[in-house]
Amino acid sequence: MISEKPRVRFAPSPTGYLHIGGLRTALYNFLFAKQTGGSFVLRIEDTDRARLVEGAAENLIATLEWAGLHFDEGPGREGDFGPYTQSERLSIYSEHTDKLIKNRDAYYCFCTKERLDALRDEQRSRGEQTLYDKHCLNLTDEEVKRSIAEGKPFVIRLNVKHGKKVKIHDLIRGVVEFDTSLIDDQVLIKSDGFPTYHLANVVDDHLMKITHTIRGEEWLPSTPKHVLLYESFGWEVPQFAHLPLLLNPDRSKLSKRQGDVAVEDYRAKGYLKEALINFIALLGWNAGDDREFYYMDELIKSFSIERINKSGAVFNLEKLDWLNAEHLRAKSDEELARLLREELNATGCAGNSYEEAFLVKVVQSMKERVKFIKEIPVNAGYFFTSPSEYEEKGVQKAWKEDTPALLKGYISKLNALSEPTKEGYENALRSTAEEAGVGAGKLIHPVRLAISGVSSGPGLFDIIDALGKEETIRRINSAIEKLAVKQ
RNA sequence: GGCGCGUUCGUCUAGCGGUUCAGGACGCUGCCCUCUCAAGGCAGAGAUCACGGGUUCGAAUCCCGUACGCGCUACCA
Numbered sequence: 340m341i342s343e344k345p346r347v348r349f350a351p352s353p354t355g356y357l358h359i360g361g362l363r364t365a366l367y368n369f370l371f372a373k374q375t376g377g378s379f380v381l382r383i384e385d386t387d388r389a390r391l392v393e394g395a396a397e398n399l400i401a402t403l404e405w406a407g408l409h410f411d412e413g414p415g416r417e418g419d420f421g422p423y424t425q426s427e428r429l430s431i432y433s434e435h436t437d438k439l440i441k442n443r444d445a446y447y448c449f450c451t452k453e454r455l456d457a458l459r460d461e462q463r464s465r466g467e468q469t470l471y472d473k474h475c476l477n478l479t480d481e482e483v484k485r486s487i488a489e490g491k492p493f494v495i496r497l498n499v500k501h502g503k504k505v506k507i508h509d510l511i512r513g514v515v516e517f518d519t520s521l522i523d524d525q526v527l528i529k530s531d532g533f534p535t536y537h538l539a540n541v542v543d544d545h546l547m548k549i550t551h552t553i554r555g556e557e558w559l560p561s562t563p564k565h566v567l568l569y570e571s572f573g574w575e576v577p578q579f580a581h582l583p584l585l586l587n588p589d590r591s592k593l594s595k596r597q598g599d600v601a602v603e604d605y606r607a608k609g610y611l612k613e614a615l616i617n618f619i620a621l622l623g624w625n626a627g628d629d630r631e632f633y634y635m636d637e638l639i640k641s642f643s644i645e646r647i648n649k650s651g652a653v654f655n656l657e658k659l660d661w662l663n664a665e666h667l668r669a670k671s672d673e674e675l676a677r678l679l680r681e682e683l684n685a686t687g688c689a690g691n692s693y694e695e696a697f698l699v700k701v702v703q704s705m706k707e708r709v710k711f712i713k714e715i716p717v718n719a720g721y722f723f724t725s726p727s728e729y730e731e732k733g734v735q736k737a738w739k740e741d742t743p744a745l746l747k748g749y750i751s752k753l754n755a756l757s758e759p760t761k762e763g764y765e766n767a768l769r770s771t772a773e774e775a776g777v778g779a780g781k782l783i784h785p786v787r788l789a790i791s792g793v794s795s796g797p798g799l800f801d802i803i804d805a806l807g808k809e810e811t812i813r814r815i816n817s818a819i820e821k822l823a824v825k826q
Numbered sequence: 827g828g829c830g831c832g833u834u835c836g837u838c839u840a841g842c843g844g845u846u847c848a849g850g851a852c853g854c855u856g857c858c859c860u861c862u863c864a865a866g867g868c869a870g871a872g873a874u875c876a877c878g879g880g881u882u883c884g885a886a887u888c889c890c891g892u893a894c895g896c897g898c899u900a901c902c903a
Contacts, residue, residue: 344837354903386902387902453901466827466828496901512832516830517830521829526901529901535900536903556896556897557829558897558898586896590895618838621851627840648839653837655838657852659852660852705864706865708863733862737862748834768861779862782861786861787862795863796864
């Protein structure tokens with residue numbers, strides 16, 4: 340067999356946002372394509388006109404691009420096999436069903452919804468399989484022509500020959516066998532003239548020279564229908580890989596109701612794309628070692644379809660949060676400062692009014708204390724606005740009778756610093772304490788309270804260094820005043 | 827109901843017949859570090875490998891059955 344470059348595809352339907360499960364499917368396809376030097380194709384499956392959501396396709400593409408899953412061919416990036424939007428390929432599908440009809444592998448069906456419902460009810464009441472009874476297969480060509488001429492609505496069905504076995508070789512699950520007697524005569528073309536997923540998917544995968552169909556496990560039961568179609572057309576069947584599902588905490592298929600499922604939701608919450616990609620890559624796959632931290636290029640190197648798990652994986656937020664923190668800390672201070680500035684701007688906190696050096700100091704002191712950039716202005720607002728109140732518990736614990744005097748002593752030492760540095764601030768404080776004959780803690784805690792309003796946070800001298808001498812002195816004086824009134 | 831897939835700590839997982847009375851990670855608990863909070867380091871609790879039969883000298887690992895879970899069963903994808 341001549342080894343050709345693999346071609347894989349991600350084929351979402353534009354019915355809303357990009358689902359986190361869809362992102363993982365897209366990611367696995369992408370990783371496989373990049374690793375093998377193959378192509379990653381994006382195809383929009385918009386054959387259900389009822390569920391179509393305007394702008395969804397554009398949104399899908401934007402989200403994919405945000406996540407770094409750039410496609411080689413797709414809408415707006417035409418390759419040799421377009422168009423890549425199924426609604427623009429209608430004539431292709433009808434040409435192909437014509438061939439099927441000629442060979443009696445497909446047939447027109449004029450049955451009404453009422454007859455179909457009644458048939459199903461009857462079969463169900465007898466405890467039988469609910470399969471179409473091939474009623475319209477017996478129509479003569481004349482009858483078909485007449486009905487079409489009369490304008491009767493029709494669908495085109497696949498003519499499944501019963502009593503055979505269809506074997507599927509799945510890259511993840513091995514051989515899976517189905518009995519064709521249990522396979523329904525699937526509708527291929529709907530009465531609105533649009534193809535169903537089953538037909539469009541097979542025709543497009545073949546025409547677009549897709550070598551590996553990597554998709555969610557929910558497609559496994561309909562794969563024999565697809566194989567039958569490939570055989571009817573006389574086409575080679577691609578390799579299949581059915582991915583395990585992503586699950587809710589109660590182990591049902593990941594859905595809204597039990598949390599966020601849209602990639603946009605996670606993006607809006609402040610998750611880094613690096614963390615999200617890293618996390619979902621590990622949901623159902625691992626390299627066989629203990630490694631947990633990956634960048635995209637490393638995933639591309641390590642990924643393998645063979646090592647994808649068979650069972651579903653619960654989407655566990657806690658671990659995602661941890662990974663987000665890991666990726667956050669792995670970023671440079673300059674990058675983090677940029678992200679912080681963006682966050683401040685986005686929340687109306689005038690991020691552009693701050694100097695780069697200041698923002699760098701803020702992220703340096705905060706990056707090990709947060710999981711999200713968003714948390715910095717919330718948890719450490721004192722970097723941006725001076726405290727208006729002081730944490731009650733901290734005041735009780737750290738603010739003693741001799742505190743104001745000690746603080747004043749520190750202020751005069753600060754004032755004496757001509758070129759303040761972090762070490763300078765610290766030496767000044769320690770010498771103040773020493774001269775007063777008290778431990779440094781007697782001064783550190785009230786100073787922290789005075790300049791931040793709270794009793795926990797980064798190292799005190801890091802905060803002072805970021806705020807600067809003048810602001811620090813101002814805040815200490817302000818605290819002496821305010822807390823004196825209280826006591 | 828039928829068909830299909832799955833089943834190792836709470837969760838993500840390693841394990842592909844023996845060196846594993848099951849290893850790592852998240853989370854949890856404790857200790858160390860320390861001006862606080864984190865981060866980090868160390869330690870700990872946590873899995874009769876769903877259950878029952880086989881096969882084998884030997885099974886989490888192979889086979890069969892059962893149970894449970896999930897998916898599919900549309901002119902939705």
